Amino acid sequence: xxxxxxxxxxxxxxxxxxxxxxxxxxxxxxxxxxxxxxxxxxxxxxxxxxxxxxxxxxxxxxxxxxxxxxxxxxxxxxxxxxxxxxxxxxxxxxxxxxxxxxxxxxxxxxxxxxxxxxxxxxxxxxxxxxxxxxxxxxxxxxxxxxxxxxxxxxxxxxxxxxxxxxxxxxxxxxxxxxxxxxxxxxxxxxxxx
Amino acid sequence: xxxxxxxxxxxxxxxxxxxxxxxxxxxxxxxxxxxxxxxxxxxxxxxxxxxxxxxxxxxxxxxxxxxxxxxxxxxxxxxxxxxxxxxxxxxxxxxxxxxxxxxxxxxxxxxxxxxxxxxxxxxxxxxxxxxxxxxxxxxxxxxxxxxxxxxxxxxxxxxxxxxxxxxxxxxxxxxxxxxxxxxxxxxxxxxxx
Numbered sequence: 001x002x003x004x005x006x007x008x009x010x011x012x013x014x015x016x017x018x019x020x021x022x023x024x025x026x027x028x029x030x031x032x033x034x035x036x037x038x039x040x041x042x043x044x045x046x047x048x049x050x051x052x053x054x055x056x057x058x059x060x061x062x063x064x065x066x067x068x069x070x071x072x073x074x075x076x077x078x079x080x081x082x083x084x085x086x087x088x089x090x091x092x093x094x095x096x097x098x099x100x101x102x103x104x105x106x107x108x109x110x111x112x113x114x115x116x117x118x119x120x121x122x123x124x125x126x127x128x129x130x131x132x133x134x135x136x137x138x139x140x141x142x143x144x145x146x147x148x149x150x151x152x153x154x155x156x157x158x159x160x161x162x163x164x165x166x167x168x169x170x171x172x173x174x175x176x177x178x179x180x181x182x183x184x185x186x187x188x189x190x191x192x193x
Numbered sequence: 194x195x196x197x198x199x200x201x202x203x204x205x206x207x208x209x210x211x212x213x214x215x216x217x218x219x220x221x222x223x224x225x226x227x228x229x230x231x232x233x234x235x236x237x238x239x240x241x242x243x244x245x246x247x248x249x250x251x252x253x254x255x256x257x258x259x260x261x262x263x264x265x266x267x268x269x270x271x272x273x274x275x276x277x278x279x280x281x282x283x284x285x286x287x288x289x290x291x292x293x294x295x296x297x298x299x300x301x302x303x304x305x306x307x308x309x310x311x312x313x314x315x316x317x318x319x320x321x322x323x324x325x326x327x328x329x330x331x332x333x334x335x336x337x338x339x340x341x342x343x344x345x346x347x348x349x350x351x352x353x354x355x356x357x358x359x360x361x362x363x364x365x366x367x368x369x370x371x372x373x374x375x376x377x378x379x380x381x382x383x384x385x386x
Contacts, residue, residue, distance in 0.1 A: 083316070091315035094289075116313045118319065122284035123276070126311065126319050128356075148382065159385055162319075162357065167377040178381040185362035187380025188371040190343065192352055 058141060059102040059109070060148045064092055066100055070111045077133050092116060096125060097152055101145045103136065112136045113145045117153065117161075125153050127163040146176050164189075220309075251334060252302070253341045257285055259293055263304045267282050270326050285309060290345055291320060294338050298328065305329045306338045310346065310354075318346050320356040329384040 045048070068085050092098055101113030114134040119125040127149065132142045153161055164187050165173050169179060181187075261278050269275070285291055294306025305326040310317040320342065323336045346354055357380050358366050363373060374380075 044261065068293070087315040091313035091317075094312070096287075110342070118313050118317065119278035119287070120284035120309070120311050120321065121287035122280040124284075124311065124319075124321060126317075128313065128317060153285040154385065161383040163381050164355065164378050165381050167379070170379060170381075173381050178383045180379045180381050182382050185357050185380065185382075186360070186363060186373045188356050188358050188363075188366050188373050189375050189378075190369070190371045192347065 001008075014150070024049050033035060034073045055105060057104050058112075058144065059104050060145065061099070061102065062098060062152065066092065066098070066111070066114075071114060072132055074111050074114060074133055075129075077135075078131055080131070091128075094118075095128075096121060097149065097156075099145060099149050099152065101141060105166075115145060116148055117149070119153075119158060120159075121156070123158070123159045124162060125158045127161065130163070142172065143176065146173075150176070196352050248298060250297050251305075251337065252282070252297050253338065254295065255291060255345065256293070257291045259285065259291070259304070259307070259375045264307060267304050267307060267324060267326055270304070270328075271324055273324070278303055284321075287291075287311075288321075289314060290342065290349075292338060292342050292345070294325070294329075294334060306334060308338060312346075312349075312351060314351075316351070317353045317355060320354065323356070333363065336369065339366075343369070 066089060071088065072082065072085070095116035096119035097117040099113075099115045100111060102109045103108075103112045104158065113131065113136065115127055115130040116128050117125040130142075130146075132145065150161060161178075163173065163177070163182070174180070261281060264281065265275065265278070288309040289312035290310040291309045292306075293304060295302045296305045299305075306324065306329065308320055308323040310318040310320050323335075323339075325338065343354060354367065354371075356371065358371070358373070367373070
């Protein structure tokens with residue numbers, strides 16, 4: 001079951017603004033102010049920089065050419081069961097949206113977050129494999145990534161975003177505006193015997 | 194919210210076997226016996242024919258060229274809110290699986306059931322817009338359609354089938370082997386403000 005687990009802390013809010021290439025950035029406040037970055041972006045808020053070193057920035061991307069070994073390492077770090085790489089590759093290929101979060105220091109970048117969504121390209125999107133590296137939890141980065149994802153899906157005119165949340169992340173998603181079991185609607189699962 | 198409503202009765206079981214073209218059929222017992230139709234098919238069981246007229250049969254199909262006005266009529270019959278046809282068309286186009294259920298009498302056929310699934314083509318599929326015409330509820334046809342859908346998804350190596358069930362259809366899906374909130378995992382929804 002572990003593969004739709006999400007590991008987040010809902011502590012701080014995070015700033016997300018758009019770079020000229022269309023990527024969203026969360027910048028270290030030592031480089032520029034969160035207010036400046038967030039200006040005009042309805043999804044932005046204040047970035048918690050308390051335990052980030054100078055010169056570190058967070059980059060979001062929707063590129064799909066993710067190193068599968070690096071992704072496996074990220075999933076290992078949160079204790080998920082390994083899955084066949086061939087299937088992970090296919091799932092990424094056929095997801096509607098793939099979002100990765102990178103910690104950038106100088107010329108080096110490290111995958112610290114990931115999520116993907118399936119969709120009918122019209123009404124619904126469903127999030128899967130939402131993960132943030134344990135080193136980066138509790139800093140508002142999960143929240144920043146979710147805001148980025150919601151913004152991307154909204155820009156594609158998707159109005160119904162769904163997910164299946166483990167008990168320990170319900171409050172995190174509630175804080176993002178997600179509602180559990182609205183009008184008594186329940187998530188249900190079927191597995192092979 | 195109405196568009197993922199499902200309207201079923203879980204009364205009778207239904208036989209589903211494969212025609213040479215790969216479609217699954219539920220035949221009127223006046224034409225051939227359910228046992229014969231179900232032979233060798235792990236998803237087949239006994240078909241409830243109590244209020245079906247002679248010469249009527251039920252056909253399942255995965256064809257996507259569905260008359261959108263006929264689909265709208267079916268959704269109207271169960272009281273769903275109308276949706277823009279352009280978006281319904283796109284949702285059908287980008288769904289992983291589209292299943293329709295037809296009532297066939299002689300040369301005439303009538304759309305009596307519909308469902309579609311989004312998927313990452315690897316791990317997960319999520320069912321949407323599961324609908325059975327009120328005239329055809331309580332005859333085991335919803336169950337037959339679900340068995341057909343599960344069989345199709347399993348044949349594509351999808352192991353995790355999910356859906357969001359309205360309260361009044363929870364028992365129907367439970368009867369099909371679906372589990373609500375397994376390990377405390379909850380379905381969550383985000384809508385625009």
